[in-house]
Amino acid sequence: MTTATPVLDALAARATSLDDADPLAPLRERFLLPEGVVYLDGNSLGALPAAVPPAMADAVRRQWGTDLIRSWNDNAWWQAPLRVGDAIGHLIGAAPGQTVAGDSTSVQLFNALSAAVRLRPGRPLLLTDPAHFPTDQYIADSVARLFGLEVRRIPAAGLPGFLAEEGHRVAVAGYSPVDYRTGELHDVPGTTRAVQRAGALMLWDLCHAAGALPVRLDELGVDLAVGCGYKYLSGGPGAPAFLYVAERHQAAFDHPITGWNGHSEPFGLSGGYTPAEGVGRARIGTPPILSLLALEAALTAFEGVDMELVRAKSLSLTGFFQDCADTLLAGLGFGDVTPREPGRRGSQVVLRHPEAYAMVQALAARGVVGDMRAPDLLRFGVNALYISHREVLDAVRQLREVTTDGEHWQERFRLRTTVT
Numbered sequence: 001m002t003t004a005t006p007v008l009d010a011l012a013a014r015a016t017s018l019d020d021a022d023p024l025a026p027l028r029e030r031f032l033l034p035e036g037v038v039y040l041d042g043n044s045l046g047a048l049p050a051a052v053p054p055a056m057a058d059a060v061r062r063q064w065g066t067d068l069i070r071s072w073n074d075n076a077w078w079q080a081p082l083r084v085g086d087a088i089g090h091l092i093g094a095a096p097g098q099t100v101a102g103d104s105t106s107v108q109l110f111n112a113l114s115a116a117v118r119l120r121p122g123r124p125l126l127l128t129d130p131a132h133f134p135t136d137q138y139i140a141d142s143v144a145r146l147f148g149l150e151v152r153r154i155p156a157a158g159l160p161g162f163l164a165e166e167g168h169r170v171a172v173a174g175y176s177p178v179d180y181r182t183g184e185l186h187d188v189p190g191t192t193r194a195v196q197r198a199g200a201l202m203l204w205d206l207c208h209a210a211g212a213l214p215v216r217l218d219e220l221g222v223d224l225a226v227g228c229g230y231k232y233l234s235g236g237p238g239a240p241a242f243l244y245v246a247e248r249h250q251a252a253f254d255h256p257i258t259g260w261n262g263h264s265e266p267f268g269l270s271g272g273y274t275p276a277e278g279v280g281r282a283r284i285g286t287p288p289i290l291s292l293l294a295l296e297a298a299l300t301a302f303e304g305v306d307m308e309l310v311r312a313k314s315l316s317l318t319g320f321f322q323d324c325a326d327t328l329l330a331g332l333g334f335g336d337v338t339p340r341e342p343g344r345r346g347s348q349v350v351l352r353h354p355e356a357y358a359m360v361q362a363l364a365a366r367g368v369v370g371d372m373r374a375p376d377l378l379r380f381g382v383n384a385l386y387i388s389h390r391e392v393l394d395a396v397r398q399l400r401e402v403t404t405d406g407e408h409w410q411e412r413f414r415l416r417t418t419v420t
């Protein structure tokens with residue numbers, strides 16, 4: 001079923017004028033996106049930055065192939081975790097010398113939460129969000145078991161109330177600025193203040209924030225933060241994660257995975273561990289150099305980019321998505337999930353529909369790539385560096401067609417009858 005042309009024409013005209021006025025539109029050339037694909041899954045795996053393939057070719061052929069082990073010095077491989085850390089720090093409001101890149105978010109979370117518990121001895125509670133991404137909850141549970149603490153799962157909105165009663169017992173609170181399912185943006189400054197007023201440490205998981213919106217870690221006085229490199233930072237599948245340790249905590253930062261790269265004299269090869277000065281102590285073992293160099297090249301896509309403009313465009317894209325959905329999906333059984341107020345929205349729009357899975361599959365078959373989260377959420381992430389308003393309209397228009405033409409039913413039937 002096609003949509004009434006005047007309605008679509010009006011939305012198309014609006015998309016065109018928004019795109020024409022978009023100061024970030026030229027950034028799209030910094031990415032290699034396949035023809036005919038509308039990519040709304042950069043909140044899971046960012047698109048490929050154009051700078052990455054030549055950087056990889058150089059890393060593999062020249063640095064590894066020719067320079068061989070000399071590259072640790074000659075191509076500054078040894079410095080890569082701190083160099084890439086600082087490049088990420090620039091995007092999350094962290095002055096140099098506080099961010100290290102490497103390992104996975106899960107590993108960094110484990111290190112950061114454990115170190116936080118050691119920084120707050122005698123406080124028996126570790127707080128996290130019952131809606132937090134599972135790995136954050138699992139690791140909180142594990143750290144609590146290791147240190148004899150108790151995890152309390154308190155929704156972000158309920159934190160101030162909880163802290164007023166029990167704050168003196170809390171060692172650390174681990175939360176995400178953006179809910180990975182709903183796309184809701186929490187109050188990062190207010191939560192940080194409330195946690196710290198109670199004498200506890202604030203740990204933010206920036207997986208859905210870094211590269212998507214301005215994060216002012218230093219300005220807000222955040223204690224610790226972690227995040228991944230493969231979503232809005234577009235560092236590639238399995239890209240190294242990062243850890244931020246505010247300078248004031250570094251001297252006492254005592255993380256449990258004391259690998260030799262974090263030693264004050266790694267090539268002294270002594271049998272006892274003496275941590276390096278500064279955030280370098282949070283290094284662990286030999287880092288994945290090829291992945292670090294891919295991430296470093298990917299970050300050049302942000303060169304000269306003002307994160308305030310990224311945020312403004314991201315809000316324009318998500319707001320426009322919601323407007324398109326209001327107009328084109330009305331009466332088709334979709335529910336609203338992501339908050340309407342711009343100040344409460346991250347960089348994704350989420351709709352609810354009982355046929356979410358089949359719909360996302362049917363959309364993907366048409367070249368519109370989003371994802372779903374069980375049981376019934378359709379999730380569409382927008383990366384302001386490479387997504388346009390025209391693509392947003394195209395995605396919602398195609399979702400309307402999939403639904404009205406019943407393509408998701410065919411998809412559902414196909415999925416049920418496919419033998420794998």
Ligand SMILES: Cc1ncc(COP(=O)(O)O)c(C=O)c1O
Nearest residue numbers: 104105106133135180205207228
């Ligand atoms: C908030 C959050 N934390 C952590 C992760 C993943 O952790 P890891 O990079 O270790 O797989 C994700 C997504 O995969 C996430 O959304």
Ligand SMILES: Nc1c(O)cccc1C(=O)C[C@H](N)C(=O)O
Nearest residue numbers: 043044045133180181207238373
């Ligand atoms: N990290 C992922 C992976 O290795 C495979 C598939 C998806 C992911 C994700 O990033 C999921 C993501 N954190 C989410 O927001 O649901």
